[in-house]
Amino acid sequence: MKEIEPTSKKGKRILEQEIATASMTGVRRAWNDDSIAKGLNPVKLANVLAAANQGDIYDYLTLAEEMEEREPHYGSVIRTRKLAIEGLDRHVEPGSDDELGQKIADDINNLVQSAEFDDLISALVDGLGKGFAACEVMWQSFKPTEYKWCDPRYFTYAADDAYTLRLRNEDGTAGQHLPAYKFVVHQPKLKAGVPIRGGLARMAALSYMCKTYALTDWMAFCEVFGMPIRVGKYGNGASDQDKTILKRAVANIGTDAAAIIPESMQLEFIQAASSTGGESLFENLANWLDKQISKAVLGQTMTADDGSSNAQSQVHNEVRLDLLKADAKQLAATINQQLIKPYIDFNYGVQEVYPKFVLHVPEPEDIAGLVDGLSKLIPLGLKVPQNFVRDKLGIPDPQEDEELLVAPTAQGIMPNQMPPLNSTTQLNTANPALDIEDDDDLDGFINVTEQSIKALVTQLQSANSFDEMLTLLNDAQLNTSDIADALALAGIKAFADGVK
Template sequence: MPTILDHRGFPIQRAQLAEPQTSRLAALESEFANHPSRGLTPQKLARILQDAERGDLIAQHDLFQDMEEKDGHLFSVVQTRRQVLVGLDFDLKPPPRPSAAEKDMTAYARETLEDYIDSVLFDMTDGVGHGFAPIEQTWGWVEKQQLPVQAVHRPQSWFQLPQTPGLDRNELRLRDSSADGAQLWPFGWILHRHRARSGYVSRSGLFRVLAWPFLFKNFAVRDLADFLEIYGLPLRLGTYNTTATPEDKSTLLRAVVGIGHDAAAIIPEGMAIDFKDAAKGDNKSFDAMISLMERTMSKATLGGTLTSGEGEHGTQALGNVHNELRHDLRDADARQLANTLTLQVVYPVLALNKGLSDPRRCPRVVFDTQEPEDLKTYSDSLPKLASMGMRIPVPWAHDRLKIPVAADGEAVLSVPRPEQTVPPEDRQPPERTPAKSARQELRARLAAQLATTPTAEPDELDSLAAEMMGEWVETSDPMRAAIEHALATATSFDDFSQALEASLAQISPAQLVDLLARGTFAARIWGMLNAPKRPNA
């Protein structure tokens, strides 16, 4: 069996895929966070960050977790940046100029890994703040296929950087009590390295930038709490004589402190407590400091402040600019996630089950970050541009407007005819234009026929036919009147039929019989005169 390499070029060992690597490091499971944010000072924060640069990541990433838990504003803006990535649609695309086998692998990966990618995506976005997000995978057999069956997010404090000179200072390893740590097993991890800024992995996380605003904001919040505790209370001043003992002084101090909260105290004779003016001041300076630090967090995380609720004097145009900046951050984050998913999720599955050996030919995860265009703008402009002669491809319009192409036989929307857009109850009957009388129309037809027929002068039969036509038109007038009357009074087809029968019944049959008899006689005479003669007749 050929050796399978991971995306870094390290050979895999199939026996390692059946168990988590951390199962052999029980000491890590028994660790608890030290919560270094307690008593945090500028000197302590600087020391924590410097230790991380030297390879000790424990305190730094424990602090980062505390920051998310203790600062609601920081948690909100970071979650906004993470959740917008989770909400994106994604697809798997084949490599450029794919072969038939590569198209089949793309379809297989799309069907097999869609749900799995959804399950690990949120944990991968934890790398935005920390700089990396480690997710441990366990593999199993599913319908004769070797697939990842479990993915568990591991704390960043479980990792370290190698200490031996010459080793890669950017390689993350598990802490196993050795100087350099244990290398990560191939195919055993999804290690998403998210670069919010350039530099070593210990300095690439967004929380490195947010740590100082977090510290200064907490100073302001603490001082504001102290101020509010004494705000409005009068200044208590205790006096004692020169013969007071240390015990007397302690008693007086306890009385001065206690009277501010309990409104009751006892003091030895000869001592006194004076009440001065109430504590003055306001909280504007504290609010200004807190607001400044929160705006700094929003700018660092989302690229602006008007998309996180802090803009007090922003216009809609400026808000749109800030929102576009957030879209740029989202698109950049999505590209980094897609690269990790392609190399560390899709490629291992295809390498183990389909024999894929070149990561460069692996189907790519692609996030859909395109914004739907304004439908109204395009619906107005595209017909005008097409009428000017521009050849606009239909697939391009579908792609820009985010409208899928209908499959063969699939029902599609259609443009209604103008009369369909009016409710039936509002439709008006069409106006009837006065038509020519039947007499005028027949005479016009006869005149046109005589004018175009190269015959001799009209004979007696022509005169008779013209006379009959005139009589026929006159006889047909009652019929036309009956039909028009029925149409005008009927509200349904049944009403029309009944009205027409009643009107026709009033016409004299003698008129019709007489006209038909004349026509039959004239037709017989004309046929006898114009029929070709038979031979030997």
């Protein structure tokens, strides 16, 4: 990029005017009816990809655009991957804890939460399919006010640099430099090498072409499937005119179901041989090709093609988690470097540490495993903050005077229904399964259980992971009934002692 002094009159004027403007004619046409997908065959596709390898990217970008418009499955999965990024929560991590650092972070947070910022994200994720995307930033008083998606065909790569974009010139030359801070250019690193060879459209192009052939043949097959073969017979002395009449009659009877022929000629209908399974050949091929495209774009086929259950979808999300994380990290890095940093430099000056814009990818939670683990560990003395559990389960904090759900006690009695207890006899009545004559027996039962729990806690403290702790718990074969009884009786005893 050619450096400019943004604070100068010329620099400010460049930042505020639109550069990648469209026109009715020329290399940056607003209405473009060029087509590469029409009549696509192996030779034509090979030529398009080879030309892109040499820097002539116009036809490849046209094909990539047409693939999203023409092929429902590819258009659906590429859109799914884009929307997965667009739907992520955005937040800003301050560069420092001082007052200025917090002020800058709040300013950037307002910037990235604005409705206009959605246009920037939407424009840049277009680079996933094509290999790069460019968005022009419209500045006003050194603040971005609008983000304009640019047709990638408006750009080309420098002849001597396969990583640097140039704006196409009308005279067909190598292109003009992009002014600094004027464009945000995102080049996803989906594979090693030059960006134009990393677009998802390139990976899916062969499957797209093969599916086009499959659908064409499928439609032709459907047109004649089940129709009888029409055979016309003429005598040895038939003239060329007679043969032409018979041929026309055979053709017309297939569409009009009527024909006129001389009495000396014959028409026969031969029933087509049964082709059991033949009708599914093209469908199976089309489905197989769809799965290859799904794997290329989403990293999996389960949610896109296989009709997964809800449990499977929790593991195999719409976009594979590692792909989504990489996409989010790379896009955030582009925005931090090409938009956030210049914005801060313009308005606050150069900073030692800059705030970081982050696209947050939530981790899928194993709710059943979490609840099962907590139900085993909390009775053993593990202290867990309520806010932590509420955040994991997505349960909001209760409001004042709000009706709350309350768990029953071990005996099935609600806490507010607990009868007054004044003696050990009432304890035995509440739990007749326990033969406790006096307080000493109760204390002994509780102490034995407590010692067993302490021994297990000592083992759990030596565990190196959550899975290892669960293994120790399972191996311990805890009598949870006794533990529950001990805890319940201890609470009841304390309650009874308090009301004596």
